[in-house]
Amino acid sequence: PAYDLATLRARLDGLRMEDNPALIRQKSRDFYWYSPVLKRQLAEVTADLVVSVASEADIVRVLAACVELRIPVTPRGAGTGNYGQAMPLAGGVVLDLSGMDEVLEIAPGRVRAEPGAVLAEIDAQTRSRSGQELRLHPSTYRSASIGGFIAGGSGGVGSITWGGLRDLGNIISLTLLTMEAEPRRLRLTGDDLARVAHAYGTNGVIVEVEMPLAPACDWLEVIIGFESFAAAAAYGNALGEQDAILKKLVSVIAAPVPQAAFLRHRSFLPDGRHVALVMVDALAREAFEAFTRRFAGAEILFRSDRLAPEEAKGLPPLYELSWNHTTLRALRVDPAITYLQTLYPFPDQLALVSRIHEALGDEVAAHLEFVRFDGKVTCFGLPLVRFTTEERLAEIVALHEAMGAVVFDPHRYTLEEGGMKQTDPDQLAFKREADPHGLLNPHKMIAWEDPAFDFSGARTYLFPGIGA
Ligand code: FAD
Numbered sequence: 210p211a212y213d214l215a216t217l218r219a220r221l222d223g224l225r226m227e228d229n230p231a232l233i234r235q236k237s238r239d240f241y242w243y244s245p246v247l248k249r250q251l252a253e254v255t256a257d258l259v260v261s262v263a264s265e266a267d268i269v270r271v272l273a274a275c276v277e278l279r280i281p282v283t284p285r286g287a288g289t290g291n292y293g294q295a296m297p298l299a300g301g302v303v304l305d306l307s308g309m310d311e312v313l314e315i316a317p318g319r320v321r322a323e324p325g326a327v328l329a330e331i332d333a334q335t336r337s338r339s340g341q342e343l344r345l346h347p348s349t350y351r352s353a354s355i356g357g358f359i360a361g362g363s364g365g366v367g368s369i370t371w372g373g374l375r376d377l378g379n380i381i382s383l384t385l386l387t388m389e390a391e392p393r394r395l396r397l398t399g400d401d402l403a404r405v406a407h408a409y410g411t412n413g414v415i416v417e418v419e420m421p422l423a424p425a426c427d428w429l430e431v432i433i434g435f436e437s438f439a440a441a442a443a444y445g446n447a448l449g450e451q452d453a454i455l456k457k458l459v460s461v462i463a464a465p466v467p468q469a470a471f472l473r474h475r476s477f478l479p480d481g482r483h484v485a486l487v488m489v490d491a492l493a494r495e496a497f498e499a500f501t502r503r504f505a506g507a508e509i510l511f512r513s514d515r516l517a518p519e520e521a522k523g524l525p526p527l528y529e530l531s532w533n534h535t536t537l538r539a540l541r542v543d544p545a546i547t548y549l550q551t552l553y554p555f556p557d558q559l560a561l562v563s564r565i566h567e568a569l570g571d572e573v574a575a576h577l578e579f580v581r582f583d584g585k586v587t588c589f590g591l592p593l594v595r596f597t598t599e600e601r602l603a604e605i606v607a608l609h610e611a612m613g614a615v616v617f618d619p620h621r622y623t624l625e626e627g628g629m630k631q632t633d634p635d636q637l638a639f640k641r642e643a644d645p646h647g648l649l650n651p652h653k654m655i656a657w658e659d660p661a662f663d664f665s666g667a668r669t670y671l672f673p674g675i676g677a
Pocket of ligand 1: 240306365366533
Protein backbone atom coordinates (compact mmCIF):
# COMPACT_ATOMS: atom_id res chain seq x y z
CA PRO A 210 0.00 0.00 0.00
CA ALA A 211 1.08 3.56 -0.65
CA TYR A 212 1.22 5.65 2.50
CA ASP A 213 1.12 9.44 2.68
CA LEU A 214 4.72 9.78 3.77
CA ALA A 215 4.98 13.44 2.75
CA THR A 216 2.30 14.43 5.26
CA LEU A 217 3.84 12.12 7.87
CA ARG A 218 7.23 13.78 7.45
CA ALA A 219 5.63 17.19 7.89
CA ARG A 220 3.81 16.04 11.05
CA LEU A 221 7.06 14.68 12.49
CA ASP A 222 9.23 17.64 11.63
CA GLY A 223 12.14 17.88 14.09
CA LEU A 224 12.34 14.12 14.79
CA ARG A 225 15.19 12.03 13.42
CA MET A 226 14.00 10.27 10.26
CA GLU A 227 15.96 7.91 8.06
CA ASP A 228 14.94 7.50 4.45
CA ASN A 229 18.07 6.04 2.92
CA PRO A 230 16.70 2.72 1.52
CA ALA A 231 19.81 0.71 2.46
CA LEU A 232 19.70 1.93 6.07
CA ILE A 233 15.93 1.44 6.25
CA ARG A 234 16.39 -2.11 5.03
CA GLN A 235 19.00 -2.72 7.68
CA LYS A 236 16.66 -1.48 10.43
CA SER A 237 13.86 -3.62 9.00
CA ARG A 238 15.76 -6.82 9.76
CA ASP A 239 16.50 -9.02 12.73
CA PHE A 240 18.04 -12.49 13.07
CA TYR A 241 15.24 -14.06 10.97
CA TRP A 242 17.87 -15.60 8.68
CA TYR A 243 18.58 -18.28 11.32
CA SER A 244 15.58 -19.97 9.73
CA PRO A 245 15.90 -21.06 6.10
CA VAL A 246 12.10 -20.81 5.88
CA LEU A 247 11.87 -17.22 7.12
CA LYS A 248 14.94 -16.29 5.11
CA ARG A 249 13.00 -17.18 1.98
CA GLN A 250 9.68 -15.69 3.08
CA LEU A 251 10.85 -12.38 4.52
CA ALA A 252 13.76 -11.49 2.25
CA GLU A 253 12.01 -8.51 0.65
CA VAL A 254 10.44 -7.01 3.78
CA THR A 255 11.30 -3.36 4.35
CA ALA A 256 9.83 -0.27 6.00
CA ASP A 257 9.23 3.05 4.27
CA LEU A 258 10.74 5.18 6.99
CA VAL A 259 12.69 4.76 10.23
CA VAL A 260 11.82 7.25 12.96
CA SER A 261 14.11 7.48 15.98
CA VAL A 262 12.67 8.79 19.22
CA ALA A 263 14.30 10.16 22.35
CA SER A 264 11.30 10.71 24.62
CA GLU A 265 7.77 9.60 25.33
CA ALA A 266 6.50 12.87 23.86
CA ASP A 267 8.24 11.93 20.59
CA ILE A 268 6.48 8.54 20.57
CA VAL A 269 3.09 10.17 21.17
CA ARG A 270 3.68 12.37 18.12
CA VAL A 271 4.64 9.40 15.93
CA LEU A 272 1.71 7.23 17.04
CA ALA A 273 -0.88 10.01 16.72
CA ALA A 274 0.31 10.97 13.24
CA CYS A 275 0.42 7.35 12.07
CA VAL A 276 -3.11 6.68 13.37
CA GLU A 277 -4.36 9.75 11.55
CA LEU A 278 -2.68 8.67 8.30
CA ARG A 279 -3.28 4.90 8.86
CA ILE A 280 0.41 4.07 8.59
CA PRO A 281 1.66 0.90 10.34
CA VAL A 282 4.25 1.18 13.11
CA THR A 283 6.65 -1.59 14.13
CA PRO A 284 8.58 -0.96 17.35
CA ARG A 285 12.25 -1.89 17.40
CA GLY A 286 14.75 -2.17 20.25
CA ALA A 287 18.08 -3.64 19.16
CA GLY A 288 16.68 -5.93 16.45
CA THR A 289 18.17 -9.15 17.84
CA GLY A 290 14.89 -11.09 17.72
CA ASN A 291 14.88 -14.39 15.87
CA TYR A 292 11.64 -14.76 13.98
CA GLY A 293 11.17 -11.55 12.05
CA GLN A 294 9.48 -10.18 15.14
CA ALA A 295 10.63 -6.61 14.52
CA MET A 296 10.26 -6.83 10.71
CA PRO A 297 7.60 -4.51 9.26
CA LEU A 298 5.58 -6.90 7.08
CA ALA A 299 3.25 -4.13 5.90
CA GLY A 300 5.97 -1.51 5.48
CA GLY A 301 5.30 1.88 7.08
CA VAL A 302 7.34 3.11 10.01
CA VAL A 303 9.98 1.32 12.05
CA LEU A 304 9.98 3.06 15.44
CA ASP A 305 13.56 2.96 16.67
CA LEU A 306 13.52 3.03 20.48
CA SER A 307 17.25 2.50 21.00
CA GLY A 308 17.70 6.19 21.89
CA MET A 309 15.30 5.89 24.84
CA ASP A 310 17.84 4.12 26.98
CA GLU A 311 17.89 5.74 30.39
CA VAL A 312 17.94 3.89 33.67
CA LEU A 313 15.44 6.02 35.59
CA GLU A 314 15.55 4.70 39.14
CA ILE A 315 17.38 2.05 41.15
CA ALA A 316 15.90 1.02 44.50
CA PRO A 317 16.20 -1.98 46.82
CA GLY A 318 14.84 -4.90 44.82
CA ARG A 319 13.87 -3.06 41.65
CA VAL A 320 14.92 -0.94 38.69
CA ARG A 321 12.89 1.34 36.46
CA ALA A 322 14.18 1.97 32.93
CA GLU A 323 13.29 3.23 29.51
CA PRO A 324 12.59 0.50 26.93
CA GLY A 325 15.70 1.02 24.80
CA ALA A 326 18.11 0.50 27.72
CA VAL A 327 20.52 -2.33 26.92
CA LEU A 328 20.36 -5.17 29.46
CA ALA A 329 24.09 -5.23 30.23
CA GLU A 330 24.05 -1.48 30.70
CA ILE A 331 21.17 -1.73 33.18
CA ASP A 332 23.15 -4.35 35.12
CA ALA A 333 26.32 -2.27 35.03
CA GLN A 334 24.41 0.53 36.76
CA THR A 335 22.46 -1.59 39.25
CA ARG A 336 25.66 -3.48 40.16
CA SER A 337 27.83 -0.44 40.68
CA ARG A 338 25.20 1.68 42.40
CA SER A 339 23.38 -0.94 44.48
CA GLY A 340 25.05 -4.39 44.36
CA GLN A 341 22.05 -5.83 42.50
CA GLU A 342 21.47 -7.37 39.07
CA LEU A 343 18.60 -8.37 36.77
CA ARG A 344 17.19 -11.81 37.59
CA LEU A 345 17.30 -13.05 34.02
CA HIS A 346 18.49 -11.99 30.61
CA PRO A 347 18.82 -13.42 27.11
CA SER A 348 22.23 -14.47 25.87
CA THR A 349 22.09 -11.27 23.74
CA TYR A 350 22.59 -9.39 27.04
CA ARG A 351 25.32 -7.15 25.63
CA SER A 352 23.18 -5.80 22.77
CA ALA A 353 19.46 -6.41 23.40
CA SER A 354 17.08 -3.85 24.92
CA ILE A 355 14.88 -4.46 27.96
CA GLY A 356 11.75 -3.46 26.00
CA GLY A 357 12.61 -5.90 23.18
CA PHE A 358 13.32 -8.65 25.70
CA ILE A 359 9.90 -8.23 27.31
CA ALA A 360 8.00 -7.84 24.02
CA GLY A 361 9.88 -10.53 22.11
CA GLY A 362 11.91 -12.74 24.45
CA SER A 363 11.01 -15.40 26.94
CA GLY A 364 13.84 -16.08 29.36
CA GLY A 365 17.38 -17.33 29.32
CA VAL A 366 20.37 -16.83 31.58
CA GLY A 367 18.89 -16.82 35.10
CA SER A 368 15.85 -18.96 34.22
CA ILE A 369 17.36 -21.93 36.08
CA THR A 370 16.66 -19.99 39.27
CA TRP A 371 13.89 -17.55 38.37
CA GLY A 372 11.87 -19.15 35.57
CA GLY A 373 10.77 -17.12 32.56
CA LEU A 374 9.41 -13.66 31.81
CA ARG A 375 5.91 -15.14 31.76
CA ASP A 376 6.14 -16.17 35.39
CA LEU A 377 4.26 -13.84 37.70
CA GLY A 378 6.73 -11.68 39.60
CA ASN A 379 9.48 -11.44 36.98
CA ILE A 380 8.11 -8.12 35.72
CA ILE A 381 6.79 -5.59 38.24
CA SER A 382 5.07 -3.19 35.87
CA LEU A 383 5.01 -2.03 32.27
CA THR A 384 3.89 1.36 31.07
CA LEU A 385 2.77 1.61 27.48
CA LEU A 386 1.24 3.94 24.95
CA THR A 387 -1.77 2.88 22.89
CA MET A 388 -2.08 3.29 19.12
CA GLU A 389 -4.99 5.72 19.09
CA ALA A 390 -5.63 9.22 17.76
CA GLU A 391 -4.81 10.38 21.25
CA PRO A 392 -2.47 7.72 22.64
CA ARG A 393 -3.29 6.73 26.20
CA ARG A 394 -0.63 5.93 28.79
CA LEU A 395 -1.44 2.73 30.68
CA ARG A 396 0.42 1.02 33.51
CA LEU A 397 -0.03 -2.74 33.71
CA THR A 398 0.75 -5.08 36.61
CA GLY A 399 -0.08 -8.64 37.71
CA ASP A 400 -2.14 -10.74 35.29
CA ASP A 401 -2.52 -7.79 32.91
CA LEU A 402 1.19 -7.97 32.04
CA ALA A 403 0.51 -11.09 29.93
CA ARG A 404 -1.48 -8.96 27.47
CA VAL A 405 1.66 -7.19 26.36
CA ALA A 406 4.65 -9.31 27.38
CA HIS A 407 5.69 -11.47 24.41
CA ALA A 408 3.08 -9.80 22.16
CA TYR A 409 5.74 -8.59 19.67
CA GLY A 410 4.63 -4.98 20.14
CA THR A 411 1.28 -5.69 18.43
CA ASN A 412 -0.84 -4.02 21.09
CA GLY A 413 1.08 -1.13 22.60
CA VAL A 414 4.47 0.53 22.72
CA ILE A 415 6.24 -0.11 26.01
CA VAL A 416 7.69 3.18 27.25
CA GLU A 417 8.82 2.21 30.73
CA VAL A 418 9.57 -1.02 32.55
CA GLU A 419 9.95 -1.85 36.20
CA MET A 420 11.88 -5.06 36.88
CA PRO A 421 12.75 -6.92 40.09
CA LEU A 422 16.42 -7.26 40.99
CA ALA A 423 18.41 -9.99 42.72
CA PRO A 424 21.56 -9.52 44.82
CA ALA A 425 24.50 -9.38 42.39
CA CYS A 426 26.82 -12.40 42.44
CA ASP A 427 30.34 -12.97 41.23
CA TRP A 428 29.50 -15.71 38.69
CA LEU A 429 32.03 -18.48 38.27
CA GLU A 430 32.04 -19.99 34.76
CA VAL A 431 32.66 -23.73 34.52
CA ILE A 432 32.59 -26.30 31.72
CA ILE A 433 32.20 -29.92 32.80
CA GLY A 434 32.89 -32.81 30.38
CA PHE A 435 31.16 -36.22 30.21
CA GLU A 436 31.65 -39.43 28.25
CA SER A 437 27.93 -39.79 27.54
CA PHE A 438 25.23 -37.26 26.77
CA ALA A 439 22.83 -38.95 29.18
CA ALA A 440 25.34 -38.45 32.03
CA ALA A 441 25.72 -34.77 31.13
CA ALA A 442 21.95 -34.29 31.06
CA ALA A 443 21.46 -36.09 34.38
CA TYR A 444 24.17 -33.91 35.94
CA GLY A 445 22.54 -30.71 34.61
CA ASN A 446 19.16 -31.72 35.95
CA ALA A 447 20.60 -32.62 39.38
CA LEU A 448 22.58 -29.37 39.60
CA GLY A 449 19.38 -27.52 38.73
CA GLU A 450 17.78 -29.10 41.80
CA GLN A 451 20.55 -27.94 44.19
CA ASP A 452 18.59 -25.02 45.60
CA ALA A 453 21.34 -23.76 47.91
CA ILE A 454 23.98 -23.43 45.17
CA LEU A 455 23.05 -20.20 43.40
CA LYS A 456 23.07 -20.68 39.62
CA LYS A 457 22.65 -18.47 36.60
CA LEU A 458 23.16 -21.03 33.84
CA VAL A 459 22.99 -24.79 33.34
CA SER A 460 23.29 -25.75 29.64
CA VAL A 461 24.05 -29.21 28.26
CA ILE A 462 25.32 -29.66 24.71
CA ALA A 463 26.06 -32.87 22.85
CA ALA A 464 29.40 -33.58 21.16
CA PRO A 465 30.60 -32.75 18.58
CA VAL A 466 28.86 -29.33 18.69
CA PRO A 467 31.06 -27.75 21.40
CA GLN A 468 34.27 -28.86 19.70
CA ALA A 469 33.09 -27.65 16.29
CA ALA A 470 31.43 -24.41 17.32
CA PHE A 471 33.12 -22.98 20.45
CA LEU A 472 36.26 -21.90 18.65
CA ARG A 473 37.73 -19.68 21.36
CA HIS A 474 37.22 -22.36 24.02
CA ARG A 475 38.39 -25.16 21.71
CA SER A 476 41.62 -25.91 23.59
CA PHE A 477 39.60 -26.75 26.72
CA LEU A 478 37.31 -29.21 24.95
CA PRO A 479 38.66 -32.72 24.28
CA ASP A 480 37.14 -34.54 21.29
CA GLY A 481 34.06 -36.60 21.96
CA ARG A 482 33.20 -34.95 25.28
CA HIS A 483 29.59 -33.83 25.90
CA VAL A 484 29.54 -30.71 28.03
CA ALA A 485 27.62 -28.85 30.71
CA LEU A 486 28.12 -25.07 30.77
CA VAL A 487 27.50 -23.70 34.22
CA MET A 488 27.50 -20.32 35.96
CA VAL A 489 27.47 -20.66 39.76
CA ASP A 490 27.97 -18.20 42.58
CA ALA A 491 31.70 -18.00 43.31
CA LEU A 492 30.87 -18.18 47.03
CA ALA A 493 29.55 -21.70 46.40
CA ARG A 494 32.83 -22.79 44.78
CA GLU A 495 33.62 -25.60 47.25
CA ALA A 496 30.00 -26.72 47.48
CA PHE A 497 29.87 -26.91 43.70
CA GLU A 498 33.12 -28.91 43.55
CA ALA A 499 31.81 -31.33 46.18
CA PHE A 500 28.57 -31.74 44.25
CA THR A 501 30.41 -32.39 40.98
CA ARG A 502 32.67 -35.03 42.60
CA ARG A 503 29.56 -37.12 43.27
CA PHE A 504 29.26 -37.76 39.54
CA ALA A 505 31.68 -40.43 38.38
CA GLY A 506 33.11 -39.41 35.04
CA ALA A 507 32.35 -35.69 35.42
CA GLU A 508 35.53 -33.78 34.64
CA ILE A 509 36.00 -30.04 35.03
CA LEU A 510 37.49 -28.86 31.74
CA PHE A 511 37.37 -25.12 32.21
CA ARG A 512 36.86 -22.71 35.06
CA SER A 513 37.10 -18.96 34.90
CA ASP A 514 38.88 -18.63 38.26
CA ARG A 515 41.85 -20.79 37.18
CA LEU A 516 42.79 -19.12 33.92
CA ALA A 517 46.18 -17.63 33.23
CA PRO A 518 45.76 -14.05 31.95
CA GLU A 519 46.85 -15.06 28.45
CA GLU A 520 44.27 -17.91 28.46
CA ALA A 521 41.48 -15.53 29.41
CA LYS A 522 42.24 -13.16 26.55
CA GLY A 523 39.57 -13.04 23.83
CA LEU A 524 37.23 -15.53 25.51
CA PRO A 525 33.56 -14.58 25.24
CA PRO A 526 31.49 -14.78 28.42
CA LEU A 527 30.20 -18.34 28.93
CA TYR A 528 26.56 -17.30 28.45
CA GLU A 529 27.51 -16.36 24.88
CA LEU A 530 27.99 -20.08 24.23
CA SER A 531 24.49 -20.83 25.54
CA TRP A 532 20.84 -20.42 24.54
CA ASN A 533 20.60 -19.16 20.97
CA HIS A 534 24.29 -18.27 20.92
CA THR A 535 24.97 -22.00 20.64
CA THR A 536 22.90 -21.94 17.44
CA LEU A 537 24.68 -18.83 16.17
CA ARG A 538 28.13 -20.36 16.70
CA ALA A 539 27.12 -23.64 15.07
CA LEU A 540 25.63 -21.76 12.11
CA ARG A 541 28.80 -19.76 11.64
CA VAL A 542 30.88 -22.88 11.10
CA ASP A 543 28.17 -24.75 9.17
CA PRO A 544 25.54 -22.67 7.35
CA ALA A 545 23.47 -25.82 6.75
CA ILE A 546 22.54 -25.90 10.45
CA THR A 547 19.22 -24.68 11.74
CA TYR A 548 17.33 -25.31 14.98
CA LEU A 549 14.13 -25.88 16.91
CA GLN A 550 12.85 -24.61 20.24
CA THR A 551 11.29 -27.26 22.41
CA LEU A 552 10.15 -27.83 25.96
CA TYR A 553 10.46 -31.28 27.51
CA PRO A 554 7.73 -31.30 30.16
CA PHE A 555 8.42 -32.26 33.76
CA PRO A 556 8.77 -34.95 35.14
CA ASP A 557 9.89 -37.17 32.24
CA GLN A 558 12.18 -34.66 30.57
CA LEU A 559 15.36 -36.73 30.52
CA ALA A 560 13.69 -39.89 29.21
CA LEU A 561 11.90 -37.87 26.53
CA VAL A 562 15.11 -36.18 25.42
CA SER A 563 16.83 -39.51 25.12
CA ARG A 564 13.94 -41.11 23.15
CA ILE A 565 13.74 -38.21 20.69
CA HIS A 566 17.46 -38.07 20.02
CA GLU A 567 17.65 -41.83 19.63
CA ALA A 568 14.97 -41.58 16.95
CA LEU A 569 16.72 -38.75 15.08
CA GLY A 570 20.38 -39.75 15.29
CA ASP A 571 23.04 -37.48 13.81
CA GLU A 572 20.55 -35.33 11.96
CA VAL A 573 19.63 -33.50 15.19
CA ALA A 574 22.19 -32.67 17.91
CA ALA A 575 20.90 -32.19 21.46
CA HIS A 576 21.17 -28.86 23.26
CA LEU A 577 19.37 -28.48 26.60
CA GLU A 578 18.82 -25.41 28.75
CA PHE A 579 17.70 -26.25 32.27
CA VAL A 580 15.07 -23.99 33.81
CA ARG A 581 12.88 -23.88 36.90
CA PHE A 582 9.17 -23.62 36.17
CA ASP A 583 6.60 -23.62 38.96
CA GLY A 584 9.19 -24.99 41.36
CA LYS A 585 10.14 -27.90 39.07
CA VAL A 586 13.41 -28.26 37.21
CA THR A 587 13.00 -29.23 33.59
CA CYS A 588 14.63 -28.29 30.31
CA PHE A 589 14.10 -26.40 27.13
CA GLY A 590 15.79 -27.69 24.02
CA LEU A 591 17.42 -25.74 21.22
CA PRO A 592 18.35 -28.82 19.17
CA LEU A 593 20.53 -28.23 16.15
CA VAL A 594 19.09 -29.59 12.95
CA ARG A 595 21.04 -30.45 9.84
CA PHE A 596 18.75 -28.76 7.31
CA THR A 597 17.81 -30.54 4.10
CA THR A 598 14.30 -29.50 3.03
CA GLU A 599 11.40 -27.57 4.55
CA GLU A 600 9.31 -30.75 4.36
CA ARG A 601 11.84 -32.70 6.40
CA LEU A 602 12.07 -29.86 8.93
CA ALA A 603 8.28 -30.00 9.33
CA GLU A 604 8.54 -33.79 9.84
CA ILE A 605 11.13 -33.29 12.58
CA VAL A 606 8.82 -30.78 14.31
CA ALA A 607 5.91 -33.23 14.01
CA LEU A 608 8.01 -36.06 15.42
CA HIS A 609 8.94 -33.96 18.48
CA GLU A 610 5.27 -33.16 19.05
CA ALA A 611 4.13 -36.74 18.53
CA MET A 612 6.64 -37.94 21.12
CA GLY A 613 5.47 -35.41 23.72
CA ALA A 614 7.72 -32.34 23.42
CA VAL A 615 6.20 -28.86 23.04
CA VAL A 616 7.61 -27.00 20.01
CA PHE A 617 7.81 -23.20 19.82
CA ASP A 618 8.44 -23.13 16.12
CA PRO A 619 11.24 -20.67 15.27
CA HIS A 620 10.42 -20.98 11.57
CA ARG A 621 7.16 -19.02 11.89
CA TYR A 622 6.83 -15.24 12.17
CA THR A 623 3.36 -15.16 13.79
CA LEU A 624 2.76 -15.06 17.52
CA GLU A 625 0.48 -18.07 17.49
CA GLU A 626 2.46 -20.44 15.27
CA GLY A 627 5.70 -19.56 17.05
CA GLY A 628 3.98 -20.06 20.40
CA MET A 629 1.13 -22.22 21.62
CA LYS A 630 -0.63 -22.54 18.23
CA GLN A 631 -3.86 -21.09 19.52
CA THR A 632 -5.47 -17.69 19.94
CA ASP A 633 -4.41 -15.77 23.05
CA PRO A 634 -7.75 -14.16 23.96
CA ASP A 635 -6.19 -11.63 26.36
CA GLN A 636 -3.72 -10.33 23.79
CA LEU A 637 -6.43 -10.19 21.13
CA ALA A 638 -8.91 -8.38 23.39
CA PHE A 639 -6.25 -5.89 24.41
CA LYS A 640 -5.33 -5.24 20.78
CA ARG A 641 -8.97 -4.31 20.06
CA GLU A 642 -8.71 -1.73 22.81
CA ALA A 643 -5.16 -0.45 22.33
CA ASP A 644 -4.76 -0.67 18.55
CA PRO A 645 -8.29 -0.48 17.11
CA HIS A 646 -7.07 0.13 13.54
CA GLY A 647 -4.65 -2.79 13.57
CA LEU A 648 -1.60 -0.65 12.81
CA LEU A 649 0.95 -2.02 15.30
CA ASN A 650 3.32 -4.61 13.81
CA PRO A 651 0.70 -5.93 11.33
CA HIS A 652 0.34 -9.58 10.22
CA LYS A 653 1.95 -10.99 13.37
CA MET A 654 -1.27 -11.84 15.25
CA ILE A 655 -3.35 -14.31 13.25
CA ALA A 656 -6.33 -14.02 15.59
CA TRP A 657 -6.68 -10.36 14.59
CA GLU A 658 -6.62 -10.95 10.85
CA ASP A 659 -8.09 -14.40 10.34
CA PRO A 660 -10.20 -15.44 13.35
CA ALA A 661 -11.21 -18.66 11.55
CA PHE A 662 -7.62 -19.81 11.00
CA ASP A 663 -7.25 -23.53 11.67
CA PHE A 664 -4.16 -24.04 13.82
CA SER A 665 -4.50 -27.82 13.68
CA GLY A 666 -4.15 -27.91 9.88
CA ALA A 667 -0.91 -28.17 7.94
CA ARG A 668 -1.35 -24.72 6.41
CA THR A 669 1.06 -21.95 7.42
CA TYR A 670 -0.34 -18.43 7.83
CA LEU A 671 1.01 -16.18 5.09
CA PHE A 672 0.63 -12.41 5.10
CA PRO A 673 -0.86 -10.70 2.04
CA GLY A 674 1.83 -10.06 -0.52
CA ILE A 675 3.91 -13.07 0.28
CA GLY A 676 4.47 -15.54 -2.55
CA ALA A 677 4.41 -19.00 -1.00
P1 FAD B 1 13.87 -6.44 19.02
O1 FAD B 1 14.37 -7.56 18.17
O2 FAD B 1 14.18 -5.07 18.59
O3 FAD B 1 12.30 -6.60 19.21
C1 FAD B 1 11.71 -7.82 19.61
C2 FAD B 1 10.18 -7.66 19.52
O4 FAD B 1 9.75 -6.73 20.48
C3 FAD B 1 9.68 -7.12 18.19
O5 FAD B 1 8.43 -7.71 17.89
C4 FAD B 1 9.50 -5.63 18.44
O6 FAD B 1 8.50 -5.09 17.60
C5 FAD B 1 9.07 -5.63 19.88
N1 FAD B 1 9.48 -4.44 20.65
C6 FAD B 1 10.75 -3.97 20.83
N2 FAD B 1 10.72 -2.91 21.67
C7 FAD B 1 9.42 -2.70 22.02
C8 FAD B 1 8.74 -1.76 22.84
N3 FAD B 1 9.40 -0.82 23.53
N4 FAD B 1 7.38 -1.84 22.94
C9 FAD B 1 6.69 -2.80 22.28
N5 FAD B 1 7.28 -3.71 21.49
C10 FAD B 1 8.62 -3.67 21.36
N6 FAD B 1 15.76 -14.48 23.53
C11 FAD B 1 15.50 -14.96 24.77
O7 FAD B 1 14.41 -14.75 25.29
N7 FAD B 1 16.46 -15.65 25.45
C12 FAD B 1 17.70 -15.88 24.94
O8 FAD B 1 18.55 -16.46 25.61
C13 FAD B 1 17.99 -15.41 23.62
N8 FAD B 1 19.19 -15.64 23.05
C14 FAD B 1 19.44 -15.15 21.78
C15 FAD B 1 20.70 -15.36 21.19
C16 FAD B 1 20.97 -14.89 19.91
C17 FAD B 1 22.34 -15.13 19.31
C18 FAD B 1 19.97 -14.19 19.20
C19 FAD B 1 20.23 -13.64 17.82
C20 FAD B 1 18.73 -13.97 19.78
C21 FAD B 1 18.44 -14.44 21.07
N9 FAD B 1 17.21 -14.20 21.69
C22 FAD B 1 16.96 -14.69 22.94
C23 FAD B 1 16.20 -13.35 21.05
C24 FAD B 1 16.42 -11.83 21.34
O9 FAD B 1 17.79 -11.52 21.28
C25 FAD B 1 15.93 -11.40 22.68
O10 FAD B 1 14.58 -11.75 22.87
C26 FAD B 1 16.12 -9.90 22.91
O11 FAD B 1 15.81 -9.62 24.24
C27 FAD B 1 15.31 -9.02 22.01
O12 FAD B 1 15.63 -7.66 22.33
P2 FAD B 1 15.80 -6.56 21.17
O13 FAD B 1 15.98 -5.25 21.82
O14 FAD B 1 16.82 -6.96 20.20
O15 FAD B 1 14.34 -6.66 20.53
